[in-house]
Amino acid sequence: MMIRKIHAEWLVTLLFVGVVALVFQQAATDMARQGIASGGPYDNAAAYPKAIAALLGGMVALQLALRLLRARSDEGPDAPGVPLRALLRPALMVAIFALYLGSLAPLGYHLTTPLMLAALMLLAGIRNPVAILVPALLISLGFSFVFEAWLKIVLPGGFLHLNIPW
Amino acid sequence: MLAQSLIQGLDQFFTPLTLILTTLGVIFGLVVGALPGLGPLMGIVLMLPFAVDMPPVSAMGFLIAIGVGGSCGGSISAILLRIPGTPLAAATLFDGYPMAQKGRAADAIGIAISASALGGLFGGLVLILTAPVLADFASNFAPPEYAMLALTGLISIAVVSDGSLLKGLMTGALGLLIATIGTDEFSTGFRFAFHYEMLNGFHIVAIVVGIFAVSEMAQQVQAGNLNEKPTVKPVRPGFRSVLLTLRHWKNLLRSSTIGAAFGALPGVGGTISTFASYAVAKAMSKPEEGYGKGAEGGVVATESANNATVGGAMVPTLALGIPGEAASAVLIGAMLILGFFPGPALFADQPEIAGGIFLVYLFSNVSLLVVGIVMTPVFVWVLRLKKSYLVPVVLLLCAIGTFALQSSVFDLWVMMGFGVVGILLRAGGYPLAPLVIGVILGPLLENNLRRSLLISREGYWIFLDRPVSAILVAANVLLIASAIFWTIRLRKAQRARRAESPD
Numbered sequence: 001m002m003i004r005k006i007h008a009e010w011l012v013t014l015l016f017v018g019v020v021a022l023v024f025q026q027a028a029t030d031m032a033r034q035g036i037a038s039g040g041p042y043d044n045a046a047a048y049p050k051a052i053a054a055l056l057g058g059m060v061a062l063q064l065a066l067r068l069l070r071a072r073s074d075e076g077p078d079a080p081g082v083p084l085r086a087l088l089r090p091a092l093m094v095a096i097f098a099l100y101l102g103s104l105a106p107l108g109y110h111l112t113t114p115l116m117l118a119a120l121m122l123l124a125g126i127r128n129p130v131a132i133l134v135p136a137l138l139i140s141l142g143f144s145f146v147f148e149a150w151l152k153i154v155l156p157g158g159f160l161h162l163n164i165p166w
Numbered sequence: 167m168l169a170q171s172l173i174q175g176l177d178q179f180f181t182p183l184t185l186i187l188t189t190l191g192v193i194f195g196l197v198v199g200a201l202p203g204l205g206p207l208m209g210i211v212l213m214l215p216f217a218v219d220m221p222p223v224s225a226m227g228f229l230i231a232i233g234v235g236g237s238c239g240g241s242i243s244a245i246l247l248r249i250p251g252t253p254l255a256a257a258t259l260f261d262g263y264p265m266a267q268k269g270r271a272a273d274a275i276g277i278a279i280s281a282s283a284l285g286g287l288f289g290g291l292v293l294i295l296t297a298p299v300l301a302d303f304a305s306n307f308a309p310p311e312y313a314m315l316a317l318t319g320l321i322s323i324a325v326v327s328d329g330s331l332l333k334g335l336m337t338g339a340l341g342l343l344i345a346t347i348g349t350d351e352f353s354t355g356f357r358f359a360f361h362y363e364m365l366n367g368f369h370i371v372a373i374v375v376g377i378f379a380v381s382e383m384a385q386q387v388q389a390g391n392l393n394e395k396p397t398v399k400p401v402r403p404g405f406r407s408v409l410l411t412l413r414h415w416k417n418l419l420r421s422s423t424i425g426a427a428f429g430a431l432p433g434v435g436g437t438i439s440t441f442a443s444y445a446v447a448k449a450m451s452k453p454e455e456g457y458g459k460g461a462e463g464g465v466v467a468t469e470s471a472n473n474a475t476v477g478g479a480m481v482p483t484l485a486l487g488i489p490g491e492a493a494s495a496v497l498i499g500a501m502l503i504l505g506f507f508p509g510p511a512l513f514a515d516q517p518e519i520a521g522g523i524f525l526v527y528l529f530s531n532v533s534l535l536v537v538g539i540v541m542t543p544v545f546v547w548v549l550r551l552k553k554s555y556l557v558p559v560v561l562l563l564c565a566i567g568t569f570a571l572q573s574s575v576f577d578l579w580v581m582m583g584f585g586v587v588g589i590l591l592r593a594g595g596y597p598l599a600p601l602v603i604g605v606i607l608g609p610l611l612e613n614n615l616r617r618s619l620l621i622s623r624e625g626y627w628i629f630l631d632r633p634v635s636a637i638l639v640a641a642n643v644l645l646i647a648s649a650i651f652w653t654i655r656l657r658k659a660q661r662a663r664r665a666e667s668p669d
Contacts, residue, residue, distance in 0.1 A: 008593035015590065016336060019343060026358055036355030041619035045350035045357055048612045049343055056339040063332050090384040097561055101578045117558045124392040124554030139559060143566055153570045
């Protein structure tokens with residue numbers, strides 16, 4: 001299956017529609033409850049986001065109309081695309097990075113960082129275990145030294161409270 | 167006002183920390199500039215979390231120096247590998263690469279560094295002479311002018327960004343909406359605050375790192391060739407390059423002027439200025455100079471223009487608080503975090519900061535000349551770094567740098583979220599710069615819009631009643647109308663070309 005630019009454009013359109021809907025929903029509920037969705041320019045905190053959201057909604061509608069008009073000429077069967085499997089690697093990169101961010105607080109910097117670095121190097125195509133493990137450990141320790149010893153920032157220690165007293 | 171700023175700025179500037187950080191910023195900038203796929207914006211974004219805890223002038227020196235070094239660093243890979251490290255250096259390869267092919271790689275790199283530094287110093291002079299005058303003029307501005315100025319900044323970025331006008335305006339509007347998250351300054355009510363850590367909105371650094379850096383790394387991974395290791399021979403330029411550059415002094419002055427002027431225009435930026443100055447230099451050259459076949463003048467034109475652009479872009483950034491491009495927007499974000507507000511008030515209330523920034527900008531260009539030439543072998547060696555190591559390191563820097571801002575795991579998820587948004591926007595051909603500029607200019611626009619309406623007796627007519635504000639309204643209408651006109655013309659031309667050659 002080929003993923004074309006138009007597919008990403010539809011996803012972004014959905015994002016914009018969601019944002020516009022959220023602005024109006026919040027103005028009608030949460031902001032109205034707080035009493036900041038009506039009155040003059042001083043009190044009405046909902047007017048400005050609603051105006052921007054309306055403008056964004058208008059632009060989304062205009063873009064949809066233009067997209068329908070240009071559908072045949074621009075995004076025909078010959079339009080360039082990317083095979084779905086080509087997106088596997090960036091998707092895995094995002095997944096590994098998200099997993100790292102999620103486990104950073106509970107497991108701590110020193111347990112998770114070398115694993116994340118090694119996983120990303122493996123994903124990038126390095127196959128030699130030494131060329132993965134040594135840099136992963138050195139980079140992790142190097143960053144820890146810069147942040148903890150120089151910048152005096154306490155990195156997450158996790159449930160084991162692992163922090164190196166540099 | 168100017169002399170007072172510079173004298174008071176000396177105290178802030180002449181500290182070991184500022185001098186060391188500015189030099190380190192130049193070195194880091196040259197490294198990220200030389201590495202294809204990174205560049206000055208990415209360098210500033212990655213170092214932003216470190217800078218926010220430094221003294222203001224030292225931090226600004228560090229970040230500005232990254233911009234200065236990064237604008238020049240791209241020329242190294244353009245000359246040696248025929249791959250511009252940044253789009254800013256794309257025009258440099260027209261003559262830089264042929265020079266290297268003729269065995270003059272050291273001269274080409276030396277000229278590129280010298281022209282960059284001299285062009286940057288020219289941009290610095292433009293900055294120092296014009297920013298205080300512009301700030302003085304803008305000190306008479308009231309909320310309607312500021313609101314319209316913010317709108318002009320945003321629209322001009324959207325108009326000239328990559329991708330369509332509509333897409334630029336849409337991401338700009340998204341940025342304006344993101345800026346409304348948190349506590350409303352007027353009513354003190356909460357807007358879109360679904361989590362207690364959202365009461366002050368999202369941290370600008372988390373947004374910028376996610377939207378630019380994380381999405382860029384995903385793009386690099388998708389592009390492949392992560393284990394490619396280019397073969398480059400060692401190159402060692404000398405200070406003789408300065409003399410070679412000065413032989414083209416007319417070209418240098420002309421290209422620096424073009425660069426500084428283009429830089430001061432919101433949205434135009436360095437890439438356009440380098441191509442424009444190259445075209446002018448080529449048009450004014452003699453045939454025997456051989457532009458396109460390894461002419462020294464070609465390298466002088468493009469490199470002096472792109473670094474003069476940095477100084478030009480700082481003019482509206484410092485004097486009005488309106489960023490000319492994405493890197494300036496990030497610098498404004500840094501200034502706000504560091505506790506000072508760019509604009510006329512900066513020159514009136516904190517002249518020592520304004521003066522300090524002028525001086526660090528000038529020093530970063532002097533430092534570029536010395537460090538650039540002396541350390542070229544290091545930057546050439548850096549070109550051999552594999553992306554398979556670079557991507558994990560950049561992502562780690564994104565994560566730990568963002569965490570270090572306020573030891574908040576929430577910030578990490580904000581960064582990740584904006585990273586995914588950035589990936590989607592890039593894939594759909596939406597420009598990212600208007601989003602960040604929308605986030606930066608959002609509070610300025612909303613606060614001044616509401617203040618204008620509060621003082622107005624005739625509602626929105628206040629924007630047309632005042633001359634400067636009315637001119638800005640007209641400029642905004644003209645900008646959008648001309649962009650629509652050119653888009654339609656371009657589409658018609660494309661359709662005509664397709665009709666002529668159906669294959």
